[in-house]
Amino acid sequence: MALSSKTNKDFKITGNWEVLSKELQKKFPQLTETDLKFEATKDEELLKRIETRLGKKREDVISILTKMQTEAK
Template identity: 45%
Template structure:
């Protein structure tokens, strides 16, 4: 899954709002280390990595496309 720095700056607060147990440290994004991010989120929210990817992809499609309109 491709995530840009801009996208992550939009998605990060949305994830924190939906999953209140997430901290800023849990949501650190580094290009090329997306798998590590997904593993942290998987542990913290208790959902499989596929679900985490699906949640993020859904947010990308919904919120980021709205901002382009």
Template identity: 40%
Template structure:
């Protein structure tokens, strides 16, 4: 899951195998559910918000977490 982001989050994109990426996130954060990790093309902000709400983090923090996991 490669992250492409800008300051406004309007162009945030997740690229890569979503199954593997979701598994890595779920392994690191066991409180994430399959629903939280559901990703629909074009709904990147919804994904960030769901994960952020579950982890009690904002969008920027979630994007940083994804980037730190070096998911690609």
């Protein structure tokens, strides 16, 4: 599982999203399966849904995802 975070603008989710999304739901129970539905090439829409549900900025969501990905290794 890998997350690419070259810049916030270029952020892409790669790897095993199913595992990471389950971890996100454990940490943030307010996230629904609909919020976490990932479709190839729609990273931006996924990030916006998570931002909205958590009430956080894009940078914060990317930081959370990057940290969780690192911890999963």
